[in-house]
Amino acid sequence: TKSTVADASGINFNDILGVSTSVKSNGSADLISQSSVYFAYGKFDLAEKLLVDGIGENPDEDVLKLKLFECYAKLDDESKFLSYLEQVKEKYNSDELFSDKVKNIYSNQWNRELY
Numbered sequence: 001t002k003s004t005v006a007d008a009s010g011i012n013f014n015d016i017l018g019v020s021t022s023v024k025s026n027g028s029a030d031l032i033s034q035s036s037v038y039f040a041y042g043k044f045d046l047a048e049k050l051l052v053d054g055i056g057e058n059p060d061e062d063v064l065k066l067k068l069f070e071c072y073a074k075l076d077d078e079s080k081f082l083s084y085l086e087q088v089k090e091k092y093n094s095d096e097l098f099s100d101k102v103k104n105i106y107s108n109q110w111n112r113e114l115y
Contacts, residue, residue: 073109
């Protein structure tokens, strides 16, 4: 699966940043690195797409899920954050380390405790 990631201006960030969005050929570490580049350039919408695609291909990679939570926090989109939390509720309820990290991301962004 390979896609071109461009923003509304038509700029192809894959070419500029020298990254690939081929999910199957990249491990989660590569996806985290790529999304971090998008974060650095303020392209959180592109990071979101990359992470959602990556999670689709690698559903057991918790590091990608946590990065997606960070992305929603950077977007200041509490609705998407909480919606995604519902999708990973089983993991959240069964893994204390994972839930602690999600709570930390939430409280750092919205200055209140997550249930």
